[in-house]
Amino acid sequence: MGQDTPEEYAEVSPALRRHVMNGLGLLPAGANVVMQLARLPIGHAVATSTVTSGALRAHPFKRTRTTLGYVVVSLLGTEEERRTLRRAVNSQHRHVRSSDDARVAYNAFDPELQLWVAACMYRGALDAMALVDPEASPALLDELYARCARFATTLQVAPERWPADRVAFEDYWAEAVKLVEMDELTRDYLWGVASLSFLPRPVGVVLGPLHRVIVAGFLPEPFRSELGLAWSGRREWLFHAVLRVAVVINRRLPRVLAEFPLNLVLLDARRRLRRGRPFV
Numbered sequence: 001m002g003q004d005t006p007e008e009y010a011e012v013s014p015a016l017r018r019h020v021m022n023g024l025g026l027l028p029a030g031a032n033v034v035m036q037l038a039r040l041p042i043g044h045a046v047a048t049s050t051v052t053s054g055a056l057r058a059h060p061f062k063r064t065r066t067t068l069g070y071v072v073v074s075l076l077g078t079e080e081e082r083r084t085l086r087r088a089v090n091s092q093h094r095h096v097r098s099s100d101d102a103r104v105a106y107n108a109f110d111p112e113l114q115l116w117v118a119a120c121m122y123r124g125a126l127d128a129m130a131l132v133d134p135e136a137s138p139a140l141l142d143e144l145y146a147r148c149a150r151f152a153t154t155l156q157v158a159p160e161r162w163p164a165d166r167v168a169f170e171d172y173w174a175e176a177v178k179l180v181e182m183d184e185l186t187r188d189y190l191w192g193v194a195s196l197s198f199l200p201r202p203v204g205v206v207l208g209p210l211h212r213v214i215v216a217g218f219l220p221e222p223f224r225s226e227l228g229l230a231w232s233g234r235r236e237w238l239f240h241a242v243l244r245v246a247v248v249i250n251r252r253l254p255r256v257l258a259e260f261p262l263n264l265v266l267l268d269a270r271r272r273l274r275r276g277r278p279f280v
Contacts, residue, residue: 022250039113069268070089115152
């Protein structure tokens with residue numbers, strides 16, 4: 001994959017870069033999508049969107065590539081790369097707004113909703129950090145938190161709206177979670193995410209049940225209850241067993257494999273941004 005040049009990650013410690021790029025951090029991804037869409041305006045914006053070019057059900061692999069590309073470029077990209085990324089995402093978000101007669105109003109440029117999505121992505125990064133390094137130092141956690149502000153500021157969220165520190169974030173989160181709500185439309189959509197029904201049918205049938213357990217295991221309340229995912233002692237045992245196996249395997253892999261597929265996603269995203277190819 002080649003060596004990273006120092007200037008590419010000048011603002012990121014080597015430790016944080018290793019943690020961010022570890023493919024083990026993808027395990028909480030399904031649960032994180034559920035969290036992001038667990039506010040009615042966001043859930044409806046995605047479930048009813050007429051912008052099909054990046055829709056999960058229509059283009060699952062393209063959508064996954066785009067989402068992961070946003071994550072790695074936001075966290076590790078240069079300022080110029082982030083500006084280009086912002087323009088690409090904004091070009092799509094312009095079309096994501098509710099009609100005048102919609103039951104639930106939404107606008108993809110709403111900074112409050114963008115802040116919520118960014119906050120959920122930070123929670124996902126914390127879950128990933130707990131897998132990669134359960135004994136991460138407070139300094140590394142502080143660096144991760146500060147870096148995750150880019151999830152918000154790469155869009156329309158002003159820097160001052162990102163909570164000042166991890167303590168302030170927990171205060172924000174405690175209030176924001178009170179607005180979590182799903183209806184039949186969003187619950188059906190997110191059940192499909194948890195069940196992998198957007199993938200070719202054989203894949204969803206075989207892996208869907210296990211993926212629902214993984215999603216449920218990473219989901220805190222009230223998300224799990226809103227989605228209607230069952231939880232039990234047996235499911236909890238299975239969830240932790242999967243994590244233990246994944247961690248053991250990951251730690252024995254060479255770096256290039258441990259970072260797969262994020263290393264390829266970052267390489268592809270940078271090439272697209274540099275060459276002016278469609279990102280979204």
